[in-house]
Amino acid sequence: NAGVTQTPKFQVLKTGQSMTLQCAQDMNHNSMYWYRQDPGMGLRLIYYSASEGTTDKGEVPNGYNVSRLNKREFSLRLESAAPSQTSVYFCASRDLQGGGFNQPQHFGDGTRLSIL
Amino acid sequence: RKEVEQDPGPFNVPEGATVAFNCTYSNSASQSFFWYRQDCRKEPKLLMSVYSSGNEDGRFTAQLNRASQYISLLIRDSKLSDSATYLCVVNRLGGSTLGRLYFGRGTQLTVWP
Numbered sequence: 001n002a003g004v005t006q007t008p009k010f011q012v013l014k015t016g017q018s019m020t021l022q023c024a025q026d027m028n029h030n031s032m033y034w035y036r037q038d039p040g041m042g043l044r045l046i047y048y049s050a051s052e053g054t055t056d057k058g059e060v061p062n063g064y065n066v067s068r069l070n071k072r073e074f075s076l077r078l079e080s081a082a083p084s085q086t087s088v089y090f091c092a093s094r095d096l097q098g099g100g101f102n103q104p105q106h107f108g109d110g111t112r113l114s115i116l
Numbered sequence: 117r118k119e120v121e122q123d124p125g126p127f128n129v130p131e132g133a134t135v136a137f138n139c140t141y142s143n144s145a146s147q148s149f150f151w152y153r154q155d156c157r158k159e160p161k162l163l164m165s166v167y168s169s170g171n172e173d174g175r176f177t178a179q180l181n182r183a184s185q186y187i188s189l190l191i192r193d194s195k196l197s198d199s200a201t202y203l204c205v206v207n208r209l210g211g212s213t214l215g216r217l218y219f220g221r222g223t224q225l226t227v228w229p
């Protein structure tokens with residue numbers, strides 16, 4: 001019962017470094033999402049993929065890129081990390097195809113990222 | 117105007133108390149509604165879906181008022197373990213936002229002994 005798995009769980013980067021956050025789900029969900037959560041800001045959508053082969057920008061896409069590698073995997077890339085990207089990042093998935101809009105999102109347990 | 121607005125609290129209540137949270141959403145095209153719970157530094161987890169007729173799950177009752185674009189969550193007989201942040205979540209249909217959920221910033225609840 002893995003659900004949504006995110007790696008790594010913690011990461012410290014220096015300004016200007018790049019890295020990719022990985023997300024995989026084993027629930028055969030068609031839709032996947034990346035959020036960031038900062039104190040007092042709530043969850044903010046970075047990018048989402050409604051289905052395999054499509055990606056769309058959310059509220060705060062600047063500084064990020066995504067790849068929907070296959071149905072299971074949706075990665076988030078920081079090309080040149082900045083201190084403002086210090087945050088907790090959550091990946092989520094949802095079964096829109098099978099279950100419709102009454103289906104909730106299922107979250108991974110997050111990646112805590114610090115940019116120095 | 118934000119898609120989903122919640123009273124951030126914090127709500128501090130004694131064990132056994134009844135507490136209610138409210139949430140409003142801005143877009144009448146919203147189709148489905150949820151309450152999530154988030155513990156400190158953890159991922160959000162589904163607490164319950166909210167149905168048009170209202171629904172109950174043990175000590176938790178959710179209500180939806182589409183005319184007023186208002187959702188509520190009632191917790192009866194509060195337990196220490198109910199201490200968390202409660203997120204109101206709304207799905208809006210249509211166009212490029214097909215299948216996207218909108219999250220409120222959350223209402224913080226602390227239950228004390």
